[in-house]
Amino acid sequence: MGKRNNLPIFLLLAVFIIATCGLIYELVAGALASYLLGDSVKQFSFIIGTYLFSMGVGSFLAKYITKNLFDRFIDIELMIGLIGGCSSVVLFLMFQQIEHFQFVLYFFVFLTGCLCGMEIPLLMNILKDRIQFRDLVSNVFAFDYIGALIASVLFPILLIPKLGVMGTSLFFGIINILVGVFLSFYLSKKLKNPIWIKMKSVSCLVLLSIVFFYSDDLLKYSESQLYGNNIIYKHSTPYQRIVLTENRGDYQLFLNNNLQFNTKDEYRYHEVLVHPAMSMAKDISNVLVFGGGDGLAVREILKYPEVKKVTLVDLDEGMTRLFKTNELLVRYNQGSLNDPRVTVINQDAFIWAKSAKDKYDVMIIDFPDPSNYSLGKLFTNSFYQTLAALMTDNTMVSVQTTSPYFAPKSYWCIHETIGSVFPNNIAYHTYVPSFGEWGFCLFSMNMQQRFTQLRRRVDKVRYYNYKFEELTNFPADMRTTEKVEINRLDNQILVRYFDEEWGKI
Amino acid sequence: MRNGVKSNQSRRGFLKATVLLALGAQFLQACRTKVNHIFLQLTGTNHILGHRLRFPDFPASTEVIEVPILIVGGGIAGLSAAYRLQQKGYSDFILLDLEDEVGGNARNGQNAHSAYPLGAHYLPIPNASNRELLQFLEESGIIKEWTSTGKPIFDEEQLSFAPHERLFIHNVWQEGIVPSYGISDAESAELARFFRQMQDFKKLKGADGKYVFDIPMRNASQTHDRTVLDGQDMLSWLKSQGYHTEALLEYVNYCCRDDYGTGIKCTSAFAGIHYFASRKHDWDDYQDLVLTWQEGNGRLASHLKKYVKGKVLNKNMAFRIDFKAEKVEVSVYDVAKAITKVIKADRIINCCPQFVNQYLLPNRTSITREFHYAPWIVATIVLRRFPFADGVPLSWENIIYKGHGLGYVYDQHQSLKQFNSPFVISYYHSLGDGDLKQNRKQLFAWTDQQWKSFILTDLEKAHYGIEKEIISMEIFRHGHGMISPVKGFLTSQARTELAKSIGDKVYFAHSDLSGISIFEEAFYQGLDAVDQLIADLS
Structure with a gap:
């Protein structure tokens, strides 16, 4: 007795849950599209349009379902749960793999929309003999719209921050399937094929729960596909x-x-970073390298037979160990880090420089770009002042100073900052296909030092021709008309310039 | 009936399945979230020893020490007095301090990853008129040199590094602590008007040609009548000036809580304006910059410690001061040896806060009631990483708009190293919502778990999920964190009364006698007491 009375209420509750889930899938697709493709207004608008249209298609198709309404309803529930729930996982994983991502995205949106569109007409068909038509229409739509409201409020406030896009769609897929599971047990007697339906619904639930459980790992995997x-x-x-x-x-x-280097053209970068300083310095027996844990700059340095000692200071022991031991990588740096003349020190460069006692004839500074405040410290006037204690009057120093083409303000900011400490300096640049135009700075403490005097050269160089003056000409599009500030610890202006300029690209 | 039974069975089966599923889900969830054990520690000033002053039952004295000058209290005032004595050629003195380490509010801690402050953590660029302070900074290597035009060049490694400050407001970290992200036009207009008005106060001078708002307070105009502003609380004054918007009131309230421990409802309007108008920013290059170190003002304390080397009696608490013939006799309880000694001094420089002095000297209790001290906590938190948050990156000062606490300082920010896990932050909170006594009770009554959840609730607003990243938390409690310049205090008789020296025997120096708890006030309190003592000597 009670059961028959309860049925409409349970089915209406199902409407409510279905509506919530349906809107969630739509929002997930919109969010995913704007994450992966950008231009969120366009993506959201297209997704909503497609989704509503496909719901219409679904509603239309629902009229062809005439038999075993309960069975089909649960089937649809399970399919929505599976397709909607897994949609974000599949899309995330496929983003890296396929060319027609948009097609797949809209296909998923269409499929979920279509299935969601079938639900309500089907349900109304089921309920039409149990409730008066007037009540039926109002109740069904009332629950439908309440569900939509709840979904749209929960999505940005609670779901995305707590579960993430993938978690949210999986979570609601599970809810969708739970509705199916519930109905398959609850309506057991009304089903044509209850055992088969029950088996299907439980296995769907297990499947989706497993995916949900491993969603973090899947996300990691999908991110690793970015390359x-x-x-x-x-x-x-x-x-x-x-x-x-x-x-x-x-x-x-x-x-x-x-991208740190590409073996196809890294020699251009490293030759231009190393050889100008090495060929102009008065003495080159004691060389210091900052950064450059890949050993590629050291490889270039060791081409000069006068070099007696190379000290490489790189923060990351994992990096230097890799380039000492990995067979493939050792082939590229020619075992430079294992050379007896080379000492590797894994310490923070700034801290090490402040306590170092030795003086060096040549310094090669190859830090990562100043993309954050942590790295920005290594491009401040304070850092360059610290170097003075490690230099003799004749020490030559070369620094990688980001791209004067993509980031002219950043480039000239580093140059000005070096100039505030070492007025005798020269900016130069070259073209590295993997990177684009890339810039450097060469400086010396000695005001008499000119950057034209070639003291030595080696033959085993593929790109640099020892005509330094060819690299010092900057066309107008690699200069900046704006006045740049000196990068100091208390303003870290370089990080702002860098963010501003690379952020645009 | 048969139907009913069957359906019940299947319902039971269904319920069973549901329960099993729910349990299974719980189990899976439990496997996924590893329980994070946070190492918790509740520390603080030695209030248990301090409380014995109220019921002094110390043993009879068994040791006598004689010394020409005795400094009681090793906070910044006491250390500065020692610095001044040495500077003037007086090196025969002893300094007493009841804690394990001198430094008072400027003390610091140290863990495996960073040094960190236990209280005060920065010094703003001093006003050009603070010659003595600037000289001290130069002697300490903080000022490297002076330009030909008389401008100091500060050591850049000791100036706060960029990015300086950020504010978590409307779910985003914005740059700077003045609300700007997502506020209304009315709010930004009010803030702009407020800052213009503060600029006027900054320049305002009394009939004697001195600034009305200056640091130290004793340099300020004595002819200007402070009673009008000091007689009202900051909130009433703001309202009387037509300031109503939330952003402005929140911002000023934050500043008052941060500097005075009490919010705008309790802080005097004079003190509230003083915060904005007393720093003159005399050098353009250093606008709004501050001097700071990983260990906070522990660095300044360590520079001052050089002047007390070999002269400190730690864990020694003075509990009575008597006047005998030409000498002052200070009864001291030595915690380590559990004995009482008497130190006979010709003169003493008393650098204790007044809530302590009421137990050392007679007839001060009732007047001391006018001194209000805000309790504080400073929690040092070590965490693996920060959960993602939108906006500008981790800065030196990180403040949560409308937060319970005062935000946190990233302690390793002043390190020259690359930022790396684990991170060490100092979370600050002043308990100054009106009834300071009640606040103080709460401070000591709450368990470590209560404080932990208070702090986490606050931090979670900006860093959802921070709890599982935390390795350890040390919660340092200051029962009397700082003097609070509540309504009327800066113009009260109590302050001048208790600052008066007793004959040429006892000289007083403490920032609570200035009414404002900042390094500069304590420093000049110490210097002034010594200068007065020397003047009396000659």
Whole structure:
């Protein structure tokens, strides 16, 4: 007795849950599209349009379902749960793999929309003999719209911050399936094929719960796909994430998702970083390298037979160990870090420089770009002042100073900052295909030092021709008309410039 | 009936399945979230020893020490007095302090990852008129040199690094602590008007040609009548000036709580304006910059400690001062040896706060009631990482708009190293919502768990999920964190009365006698007491 009375209420509750879930899938698709494709207004608007249209298609198709309404209703429930719930997972994973991502995205939106569109007409069909038509229409739509409101409020406030996009869609997929599970047991007697339906619904639930449980790992996996090429090595050190990829025989090294070098053209960068200073310095027996844990700059340095000692200071032991031991990478740096003349020190450069006692003839400074306030400290006047204690009058120093083409303000800011400490300096740049135009700065404490005097050269150089003056000409699009400030610890203006300029790209 | 039974069975089955599923889900959830054990520690000033002053039952004295000058209290006032004595050629003195370490509010701690402050943590660029303070900074290597035009060049490594400050407001970290993200036009207009008015107060001078608002307070105009502003609370004054918007009131309230421990409802309007108008920013290059260190003002204390080397009696608490013939006799309880000694001094410089002095000297209790001290906590939190939050990156000062506490300082910010896990932050909170005595009771009554959940609730607003990243938390309690310049206090007789020296025997120096608890006031209190003592000597 009670059961028959309760049925409409349970089904209306189902409407409510279905409506909530339906809107959630729509919002998930919109959020995903704007995350992955950008232009959120356009993406949201297209997604909502497509979704509503496909709901219409679903509603239309619902009239062809005439038999076993309960069975079909539960089937649809399970399908929505599976497709809607997994949609974000599949889309995240596929984003890296396929060319027609938009097509897949809208296909998913259409499918979920279509299935959601079938639900309400089907339900009204089920309920039409049990409730008066007037009540039926108002109740169904009232619950439908309340569900929609709750979904749209919960989504930005609670769901995205707590569960994330993937978690949210999986969570609601599970809820959808739970409705199916509930109904398959509750309506057991009304079903044509109760055992089959029950089996289906429980296995769907188990499946989705497993995906939900591993969603964090899936997310990690999908992010690791961002590189496009084959990942051949992945390693996280306390300081950075090192990823090595391969593409048609060339290798690319990414540190925290930023391309560090491509074996195809890294020699251009490292030759231009190292050889000008090495060929002009009065003495080169004692060389210091900051950063450059890949050993590629050291490889260039060791080409000069006069070099007696190289000290490499790199924060990340994980990085230097990798470039000492990995067979493939050692082939590229020619075992430079294992050379008996080379000492590797894994310390914070600023702290090390403040306590170092030795004087160096040449210094090569190859820090990562100043993309955050932590790295920005290594490009301040305070840091360059600290270097003075490690220099003799004849020491030559070269620094990588980001791209004068993409980030002219950042580039000239570093140059001005160096100039505030070492007035005798010169800016130069070259073209590295993987990076684009790249800039450097060469300086010396000695005001008499000119940057034209070639004291020595080696033959094993592929790109640099020892005509330094060819690198010192800056066309107008690599200069800035704005006045740049000096980068100090208390203003870290460089990080702002850098963020402003690279943020645009 | 048969139907009913069957349906019940299937319902039971269904319920069973549901319960099992729910349990299963719980179990899965439990496997996913690892329980994070936070190492909790509740520490603080030695209030238990301090409370024995109220019921002195110390043993009879068994030791006598004679010394020409005795400094009682090793906070910044006491250390500055020692600095001044040495500077003037007096090196025969002893300094007493009841804690394990001198430094008072400027003390600091140290863990495996960073030094961290236990109280005061920065010094704003001093006014150009503070010659003695600037000289001390130069002697301490904080000022590197002076330009030909007489401008100091500060050591850049000791100036606060960028990014300086951020505010979590409307779910975003904005740059700077003045509300700007997502506030209304009316609010920003009011803030602009407020800052213009504060600029006028900054320049305002009394009939004697001195600034009305200046640091130290004793440099300020003595002819200007402070009673009007000091006689009202900051909130009433703000309202009388037509300031009503939430952003402005919240901001000024934050500033008052941060500097005085009490909010705008209790702080005097004179003190409230003083916060904005007393710093003259005499050098353009250093606008709004402050001097700060990983250990906070522990650095300044360590520079001052050089002048008391070998002269400090730690864990020694003075509990009575008597006048015998030409000498002053101070009864001292030595905690380590559990004995009482008597120190016979020609003169003493009393650098204790007045809530302590009422137990050392007679007839001060009733007048001391006019001194209000806000309780504070400083929690040092070590965490693996910060949960993601939108907006500008981690800064030196990080403040949560409308937060319970006063936000947190990132202690390793002043390190030259690369920022790296684990992070050490100092969370500040002043308990100054009116009834300070009640607040103080709460401070000591609450358990470590209560304080932990209070702090976490506050931090979670800006860093959802921070709890599982926390490794340890040390909660340092200051029963009497600082003097609070409540309505009427800066113009009260009580302050001048208790600051008066007793003959040429006892000289008083403490920032509570200035009414404002900042390094500069304590420093000049110490210097002034010594200068007066020396003047009396000659």
